[in-house]
Amino acid sequence: MDHPSTPLVRQNHHSESDRPCDRSAAGSGVSLRHGLGAHRVRPRATSRDHIDDIALRLFLDRGYPNVTTDDLIRACGVSRPTFFRYVTSRDAIVLDHIAAFGEEVAGLVRENDSQLVWEVLREAMCGAFESLDPNSRAGMAFRILQASPGIRSSALELTRTWRSQLTEALVADSHYDGDAQRCEAAAAMAIGLFQMTWARPRASTDVLRNAFNEAPALTTTRPDQN
Structure with a gap:
């Protein structure tokens, strides 16, 4: 009897980086209300690993060719100089x-x-x-x-x-x-x-x-x- 092949990259539902800070950083932002005013707060990527977690998921979700450097910078919530301090390209x-x-x-x-x-x-x-x-x-x-x-x-x-x-x-x-x-x-x-x-x-x-x-x-x- 033939046995099904094991996928080259196995599928499961757990990530080494499923941490609260990473999940919050994956979106474009969260709304916080202080008093009567609402402020849009961008989550910030604080390390190379954090940037990689956001970027790699974005590449998988949208397809690598469809994600620009500007898209990555916005998703990470950092400035361009900060982004390139961590990432060369x-x-x-x-x-x-x-x-x-x-x-x-x-x-x-x-x-x-x-x-x-x-x-x-x-x-x-x-x-x-x-x-x-x-x-x-x-x-x-x-x-x-x-x-x-x-x-x-x-x-x-x-x-x-x-x-x-x-x-x-x-x-x-x-x-x-x-x-x-x-x-x-x-x-x-x-x-x-x-x-x-x-x-x-x-x-x-x-x-x-x-x-x-x-x-x-x-x-x-x-x-x-x-």
């Missing part, structure tokens, strides 16, 4: 979390004692994604990437940094006898496979793991195929 609100995910995967590579390079890369990438909360900041960032081809193309620019991180981790663990070129080739293949998989709207962790399992056979030629 609109894209960075999403991509910084993808970059942090890459650092996490590199850390898992270092922790794995297996001598099989492809197994180490598979377990690091699949394990990190399987444990990803869809409503965490990284989880929301990946959901935005899956729905927005434009920001996906920008994410490809992170590949060089991620490849370097994985290569260093593999070399440090003496894979391929510390041959940096071979380690980099393995890292590049794993990243390419990962990117092809999570970019699919209906991707799942099962699909990702199966792709890693099948990849070695795709590069092996059997004698009867010569």
Whole structure:
């Protein structure tokens, strides 16, 4: 019997940032009445995490291409200089979390004692994604990437940094006898496979793991195929 695939980014209803201050900041403002006068008060984002919580939800609600920097500034209730004190660009609100995910995967590579390079890369990438909360900041960032081809193309620019991180981790663990070129080739293949998989709207962790399992056979030629 076939078993349903586990969604690549699991769905649930709880967020790491469901705090009262974040919920109030997600709207455009609240009305407070003092005496006979009513005043419109804009909630203010007070940290980078707070800005990210508001922005990522707005991207998911409206679609990334439909949210401008001015929209984000208004939603956060801060001035433009304050906004850019925390955030370098609109894209960075999403991509910084993808970059942090890459650092996490590199850390898992270092922790794995297996001598099989492809197994180490598979377990690091699949394990990190399987444990990803869809409503965490990284989880929301990946959901935005899956729905927005434009920001996906920008994410490809992170590949060089991620490849370097994985290569260093593999070399440090003496894979391929510390041959940096071979380690980099393995890292590049794993990243390419990962990117092809999570970019699919209906991707799942099962699909990702199966792709890693099948990849070695795709590069092996059997004698009867010569």
